[in-house]
Amino acid sequence: MIKNIQVKDARFPLAKGAGSDAIHRDPIYSYAVTNLIDDSGLTGTGFAFTLGEGNDLVCKAAQFYAAQLKGRDIEELMSDFGNVFYQLSNEQQFRWLGPHKGVVQLALAAVTNACYDLWAKKRGVPLWKLLIDLSPQELLNTLDLSYLEDELSPEQALQLLKNNQQGKEDRSQIIHAGYPGYDTSIGWFNYSDEKVRENCKKAIAEGFTAMKLKVGSQDPKRDIRRSHIVREEAGDQVKVMLDANQQWTLPQALKICGELQSMNPYWIEEPTHPDDILAHKKLADAIAPVKLALGEHVPNRIIFKNYLQTGSAGFIQADAVRIGGVSEFITVSLLCRKYNIPVVPHVGDMGQLHQHLVLFNHISMGHDALFLEHIPHLQEHFVHPVSVEGGVYKTPMEPGSSCDLKIK
Template sequence: MIYKIAVQDARYQLDGSAGSDAIHRDPIYSYAVTQLIDDSGITGTGFAFTLGEGNDLVCKAAQYYAQKLVGKDIEEMMADFGTLFRQLADDQQFRWLGPHKGVVHLALASVTNACYDLWAKKRGVPLWKLLTDLSPEAIINTLDFSYLEDELTKEQALSLLTQEQAGKASRESILQTGYPGYDTSIGWFNYSDEKVRENCKKALAEGFTAMKLKVGSVDPERDIRRAHIVREVAGESVKVMLDANQQWNLPNAITICRQLATMNPYWIEEPTHPDDVLAHQTLARQIAPVKLALGEHVPNKVIFKNYLQANAAAFIQVDAVRVGGVSEFLTISLLCKKFGIPVVPHVGDMGQLHQHLVLYNHIAMGHEALFLEHIPHLQKHFVHPARIRNGVYETPQEPGSSCDLIALRN
């Protein structure tokens, strides 16, 4: 039984120009951390991710949600978590502040993720194993399909998961080989051209076969020059992604994306405002065959549904610390599976949580094991940091979701 909660504001100043992009020039990587302590002494840890200011607001909202879980048994709660998730997401006091977005939804992510962490620790297994060992029915009961029924009902989702059961055993080989990663830290926005060049060489030496550069400069020529530097160093066989972090309006995006196409990007990410589905649809048509990726700032399953319906993105970057946590992440992953679109999560949490979720997506849902973003700057703060070797995430073995922070450890 959960008998105590703790919510804490954890902020980490980055070194140098790390983390910078076209919009966020001096981020402070921050977590709104929820801890659920049960009567056996086990602590479930979850968090949402912010860039500093406002992290305290997310913490305050998380406190409100977490308090509602005191006195509940984790196994009983997770047996029908989809119902509880909808009740919390539609809380009459908080829903007006969203619905299903912003401070309150980030807070719900923190609390939801703590629930899944506690559940896995209670069973003594890593989160990926907890999820892959659950029956399709048990997984579906942790999810909320409200507002998706025009595209994916609970029954359809169950059928989809059940069909994928036959291939699970063959896909479990990923647990031995590890999940491929890609390096985002080569090309932060404030890095010099020379630093980008050197970081590309370093990433190649470390075994990465994919990497990402931040674009969105006032002068597009800077973006074009730097993109070609990465392509020159990486070679044609390496996947190179470009990330504009919402910097452009639609006319500018069309023009600049066409110019960037000359270096053969694997995708162009977050080209314009994340709420503008139709702008992305237009852009996707205008710049084809160059592909778009998005999801870092898409807050909920309904907007992802709209993007999929509009055929406006070739890669979905749903983030379990942006949407309402693991539950909504898995719901969106099922929706993407139905549409045949790969899930390549945004990793605002340094990959700690998502390394578990992509394993589940591949093994149980049959999603392609494409790759998972790797950002190394906060690894030293985790009790069990994600392990990357030769550009590949090693499968975590410790119970839980790998989200315990050293400074907050009980």
């Protein structure tokens, strides 16, 4: 039974230039941390990610949601979590502050993720193991499919889960083999050209086969120059992604993305405003076969549904510390599986939670395990930091979701 609740505002200043992009020049990586403590002494930890200012507002909202779970047994709670999620996300007064976006949605992510962590710890297994061992019906019971009925009814979702049971045993080999990471830290926006070049060499020496550069400069020539530096150092066999963090208007994006095609980007990420689905559709059509990636700032499954319906994205970057947590992440993954669009999570969690979800996506749902973003800046703050060796993510074996922090 959930006996006590703690919500903490945790903020971690970064080294100079680290974490910077075209919009967010001076981030403070921060978590609204929710701890659910049960009567056996276990603590479920979940969080949402912010860049500093406003983190306290997310904490206050998380406190509101978490209080409603006090006295509940975690097994009983998770056996019908889809309905619990629906009730929390549609609380009649709090819903007005979203709905299903912004501070309230981030808070729901923190609480939801704490539930999944406690559930896995209660069963004494890593989260990925808990998830892949659930039957299709048990998994479906954790999901809220409301507003998706036109694309994914409960019956269709259940059948999709059942269909992907085939090949599950073979795909489980990934537990031992691991899967690639991609290095985002080579090309933060505020880094000099020389530092970008140096970081590329270092990443390749460490075994990375994919990396990402931040673009969106006031002078497009800077983006073009830096993208070619990365391609020059990486060579043609390495996947290079470009990330504009929503900086461009559609006319700007059409122009600059056309020029960036010459360096053969694997994807162009968040080229314009994340709510402008039709702009992404126009851009995707204009720059094909180069594909767009998005999801870092897409707040819920309904918007993801629209992106998939319009064919606007070649890669979906759902983030379980941005949308409503693990439950909604799995729901989005199901939608993507229906459309055969790869899920490559954004890692506001620094990969701690998502390393479990990549394994689940691949083993239980048949998604390709392409790679997972790697950002090492907060590793020292986690009890069980992610392990990436030779550019490859190693499977976590400790019970839970790897989200416990070394904070008091």
